[in-house]
Amino acid sequence: MTDNHRPDEPDPTPVASPVEEAYSVEKPIDLSQKSYSQGQLVRRRFFRHKGAMVSLFVLVFITGMAFTSIGYGIIPSWWDKTFYDAGATVDGGRPTLQLWPFQIGEHPFGQDTIGKDYFALTMRGTQRSLIVAFTVGLLSTVLGTIVGAAAGFYRGWVEAILMRVTDLFIIIPLLVLAAVLGKMAGGGIWSLALVLSLVSWTGLARLVRGEVLSLREREFVTAAEAIGTGSGRVIFKHILPNTIGTIIVSATLTIATTILLESALSFLNFGVRPPDTSLGLLISTYQNAFLTRPWLFWWPGLMILGIALSVNFLGDGLRDAFDPRQNRTAD
Amino acid sequence: MLQFILRRIAISALIMFLGSILLYVLMINSGDPLADLRESRAENREQLMQARIDNMGLDEPWWQRYLGWLTGVSRCFVLQCDLGTTRDGASVNALLLASAGASLRLVTVATFLAIFIGVTLGVLSAIRQYSGFDYAITFGAFLFFSLPVFWAAVLLKDFGAIRFNNWMADPAVSTTATAVVALVFALAVASLLGGSLRRQLVTGLVTFAVVFGVVFAFDQVTWWVQPALGLPLILIGALGALGFMLVMTVGLANRRILYAGLVTIGLGLVSYFVTGPLLEDPANWWVIFALAGATVLVGLAVGWVMGGYERRTAMVVSVGTALGMAFLVFMDRLLRGWAGFLDMAPGGRPIGTIGENRIIPERFTGDFWEGIFNWGVQLVLPTIVLTLISIAAYSRYTRGSMLETINQDYIRTARSKGLSDRVVFTKHALRNALIPITTIVAFDFASLLGGAVITETIFGWRGLGAMFRQGLEFVDPNPVMAYYLVAGGAAVLMNMLADIAYASLDPRIRR
Numbered sequence: 001m002t003d004n005h006r007p008d009e010p011d012p013t014p015v016a017s018p019v020e021e022a023y024s025v026e027k028p029i030d031l032s033q034k035s036y037s038q039g040q041l042v043r044r045r046f047f048r049h050k051g052a053m054v055s056l057f058v059l060v061f062i063t064g065m066a067f068t069s070i071g072y073g074i075i076p077s078w079w080d081k082t083f084y085d086a087g088a089t090v091d092g093g094r095p096t097l098q099l100w101p102f103q104i105g106e107h108p109f110g111q112d113t114i115g116k117d118y119f120a121l122t123m124r125g126t127q128r129s130l131i132v133a134f135t136v137g138l139l140s141t142v143l144g145t146i147v148g149a150a151a152g153f154y155r156g157w158v159e160a161i162l163m164r165v166t167d168l169f170i171i172i173p174l175l176v177l178a179a180v181l182g183k184m185a186g187g188g189i190w191s192l193a194l195v196l197s198l199v200s201w202t203g204l205a206r207l208v209r210g211e212v213l214s215l216r217e218r219e220f221v222t223a224a225e226a227i228g229t230g231s232g233r234v235i236f237k238h239i240l241p242n243t244i245g246t247i248i249v250s251a252t253l254t255i256a257t258t259i260l261l262e263s264a265l266s267f268l269n270f271g272v273r274p275p276d277t278s279l280g281l282l283i284s285t286y287q288n289a290f291l292t293r294p295w296l297f298w299w300p301g302l303m304i305l306g307i308a309l310s311v312n313f314l315g316d317g318l319r320d321a322f323d324p325r326q327n328r329t330a331d
Numbered sequence: 332m333l334q335f336i337l338r339r340i341a342i343s344a345l346i347m348f349l350g351s352i353l354l355y356v357l358m359i360n361s362g363d364p365l366a367d368l369r370e371s372r373a374e375n376r377e378q379l380m381q382a383r384i385d386n387m388g389l390d391e392p393w394w395q396r397y398l399g400w401l402t403g404v405s406r407c408f409v410l411q412c413d414l415g416t417t418r419d420g421a422s423v424n425a426l427l428l429a430s431a432g433a434s435l436r437l438v439t440v441a442t443f444l445a446i447f448i449g450v451t452l453g454v455l456s457a458i459r460q461y462s463g464f465d466y467a468i469t470f471g472a473f474l475f476f477s478l479p480v481f482w483a484a485v486l487l488k489d490f491g492a493i494r495f496n497n498w499m500a501d502p503a504v505s506t507t508a509t510a511v512v513a514l515v516f517a518l519a520v521a522s523l524l525g526g527s528l529r530r531q532l533v534t535g536l537v538t539f540a541v542v543f544g545v546v547f548a549f550d551q552v553t554w555w556v557q558p559a560l561g562l563p564l565i566l567i568g569a570l571g572a573l574g575f576m577l578v579m580t581v582g583l584a585n586r587r588i589l590y591a592g593l594v595t596i597g598l599g600l601v602s603y604f605v606t607g608p609l610l611e612d613p614a615n616w617w618v619i620f621a622l623a624g625a626t627v628l629v630g631l632a633v634g635w636v637m638g639g640y641e642r643r644t645a646m647v648v649s650v651g652t653a654l655g656m657a658f659l660v661f662m663d664r665l666l667r668g669w670a671g672f673l674d675m676a677p678g679g680r681p682i683g684t685i686g687e688n689r690i691i692p693e694r695f696t697g698d699f700w701e702g703i704f705n706w707g708v709q710l711v712l713p714t715i716v717l718t719l720i721s722i723a724a725y726s727r728y729t730r731g732s733m734l735e736t737i738n739q740d741y742i743r744t745a746r747s748k749g750l751s752d753r754v755v756f757t758k759h760a761l762r763n764a765l766i767p768i769t770t771i772v773a774f775d776f777a778s779l780l781g782g783a784v785i786t787e788t789i790f791g792w793r794g795l796g797a798m799f800r801q802g803l804e805f806v807d808p809n810p811v812m813a814y815y816l817v818a819g820g821a822a823v824l825m826n827m828l829a830d831i832a833y834a835s836l837d838p839r840i841r842r
Contacts, residue, residue, distance in 0.1 A: 175781030301482040308477030
């Protein structure tokens with residue numbers, strides 16, 4: 001995907017080197033070539049990743065729609081219907097959205113069984129699911145990074161506890177623990193996000209620990225410690241910036257997993273509960289209407305799929321950008 | 332090695348113990364166990380409440396309740412498990428026995444299928460990196476990664492059960508559908524075999540013609556209603572198995588081992604006629620297992636006799652071929668049972684959407700093969716859902732691991748000393764690439780057990796998932812803890828199998 005690099009880009013592994021170049025002792029260094037910082041290189045690689053760019057567009061589009069259409073907090077709404085008012089059912093509640101000739105119509109996603117506008121409902125669900133996913137992504141990343149860094153840097157009991165907790169999560173299926181906690185959380189999205197963060201930080205913590213373990217042996221850390229830098233500063237200023245790639249990639253993947261986990265919990269009635277709604281809850285409510293009103297089932301599912309897919313592709317693009325080794329391998 | 336395993340068991344036991352405390356405490360605090368009675372208008376409300384309080388020990392402190400549960404469970408060591416009662420006083424032991432079988436069968440089948448298919452796809456897409464096949468697999472993996480299990484399950488229930496049943500009433504494949512299927516196969520095979528554009532075009536055309544012809548012929552003989560493989564297909568399949576085994580080991584050029592494989596197929600042909608009557612309606616599964624054992628023995632013997640100085644390889648190849656052929660014979664018999672099962676199925680609709688059996692076992696009158704369909708057909712859809720999602724993970728990880736291995740120095744060394752692609756990939760790369768995969772198996776198994784909770788809900792199984800869900804809804808800790816014991820125990824077991832596989836793939840660990 002990103003192997004179409006321009007010749008002016010510094011390339012660690014030349015694809016095919018001519019014989020004379022392979023035998024020459026000195027490689028001429030072209031000083032006229034522009035050099036890039038690490039961050040610039042990453043950004044360039046990321047913006048050239050077609051899949052990631054398309055995904056970014058889709059994600060921004062969905063998020064924008066979800067938050068502006070029915071409004072959120074101070075964000076004004078431009079959609080004239082709400083997700084709680086029932087209206088008269090038109091044409092059996094069939095969706096009015098048409099691609100050709102293009103028209104949005106009165107109820108683009110149709111209406112549910114009691115005449116609520118399904119577009120507004122789906123947008124409300126998307127909003128809730130996105131809020132939960134991004135909060136969990138943020139919280140669990142912060143928690144995982146701190147615990148992982150502490151475990152890798154100080155070793156000892158922090159590390160022992162971290163490893164045992166991760167082992168615990170292999171034994172108790174994530175969904176089960178999340179379901180019990182989700183039931184305790186009582187159906188509000190913020191408490192749900194909080195408890196989901198509590199169960200989804202261990203993967204990242206383990207990854208960060210692994211990287212910190214190898215980074216703390218490096219010379220620059222010894223140098224920093226030799227001039228009397230405190231361990232907090234060593235961790236946050238010297239070690240963690242070097243693990244930023246792992247952290248960002250893992251955060252995106254956590255968001256994707258959380259979207260799926262949250263909707264699964266809501267589907268089982270252990271997540272978001274009525275009168276509020278979420279994508280999983282919508283599917284759960286209308287799964288039996290599949291044969292009579294299939295759109296009630298399709299829209300929320302496609303939303304989940306769209307969000308999770310684009311976040312996953314985004315994570316893949318970021319991983320390629322931060323760590324291009326895997327992509328440049330073989331031919 | 333033994334010490335290594337014992338240490339792992341000790342750690343796992345400790346973690347299971349800690350996990351049980353955590354889950355128990357969370358469980359009993361997750362809600363109000365009397366909620367439904369508080370709203371009840373029954374005359375004897377107070378009495379019912381008191382009965383439940385006594386039954387669940389709600390007046391005791393949490394540690395006393397936990398200890399009570401733990402004492403019951405610890406009797407498992409003297410084989411007298413007591414997992415307590417549900418809130419209504421029913422024994423959890425009985426509940427668990429009734430539900431565990433179906434769920435574990437589902438998850439185990441899904442795990443092994445996913446490992447096999449996922450690893451194969453991952454290896455193939457790594458070998459053909461940046462081909463159309465690779466991109467398709469990558470996209471598919473991302474798609475299935477991002478698929479909500481419950482949504483996919485509901486979709487599959489509609490398309491795989493309801494519409495399949497409708498189609499089964501008058502099975503006919505339209506020419507367009509045939510062409511589409513053939514086109515998909517052609518694209519996959521052409522992209523997989525690779526080569527120059529011209530070669531790919533030829534492979535694609537040939538595959539298209541073959542698949543189109545086969546589907547068309549099946550349609551003409553109404554194969555879908557009375558499927559069977561028949562002797563020719565079994566023979567072709569057996570030759571294919573032999574070819575696969577040879578390619579994976581010594582290559583097609585090795586005459587000695589090729590002949591050993593051919594003799595095995597010949598013997599298989601003889602035994603096809605000899606065991607035919609026995610397979611007509613075997614009494615139980617032991618007959619099948621005994622025949623499979625005999626197959627392995629025959630394979631070993633042929634390899635031993637014919638192998639010469641390559642005895643070991645010859646034995647591996649002939650056993651592999653023999654098992655492949657035996658599987659085809661088994662499938663042939665099984666498929667022949669389909670027609671009978673169709674007649675038996677209520678309303679001519681073979682796949683039900685609710686429950687584990689199409690016809691309850693007590694009322695079932697068919698023979699052995701039709702019996703397999705009776706429960707097997709219900710297993711298919713949930714298994715597909717679970718498998719698809721784990722295949723995605725396995726194929727991604729295998730691809731990454733395989734690519735990393737291919738770039739190692741020892742692979743370059745192997746290539747530079749003139750070894751063929753086949754030897755490099757099967758002997759040098761694959762084995763090393765599989766090492767990291769074993770770690771994922773344990774994680775994946777735990778998540779599959781979680782996924783089974785959802786899948787069972789949708790397909791209406793009274794399995795472990797239903798037990799867990801109901802327990803959680805009623806704030807009833809004992810069924811949930813029973814689920815935890817099974818899930819945790821299975822995860823520990825899977826972990827151990829993964830460790831053993833790890834050790835056998837990487838000899839350094841054994842020391």
